[in-house]
């Protein structure tokens with residue numbers, strides 16, 4: 654038996670004000686998108702903003718449903734909207750944030766497991782690492798260069814890709 658170790662780097666910014674300007678702008682778009690959230694059940698409002706390599710920005714927010722599993726996370730709403738309009742343009746960055754009705758979201762909001770797999774799909778499609786920028790409504794903001802860092806040993810079966 655051999656044991657391998659997987660490590661990854663992430664950059665930590667004390668507040669969103671410390672972000673590089675283009676990341677700060679995208680994070681701000683994610684914050685605006687929070688306002689469009691439909692989250693009457695969790696009362697946890699998530700916003701996401703996607704920047705494509707052609708400079709276009711798409712936003713999304715979580716859309717819940719009275720039949721709970723039907724709802725969709727903000728990241729997938731934003732990514733699918735962008736990819737539906739520009740299917741041949743790669744994704745450069747995604748910013749994610751959230752506001753909760755009952756508490757302050759002071760910790761960075763990372764994408765859930767399903768969103769990690771969904772976003773990785775477009776890293777595979779375009780063969781480029783996507784910059785992930787995630788923070789709370791206040792507090793630190795993390796940046797990670799590429800979804801493979803958040804999804805080690807991801808399902809990427811080459812046999813299924815022509």
Ligand code: THU
Nearest residue numbers: 695697699715726727763764765
């Ligand atoms: N949610 C997102 O929109 N993105 C995530 O990455 C995590 C969770 C949403 C789903 C649900 O509407 C609410 O947050 C509470 O889980």
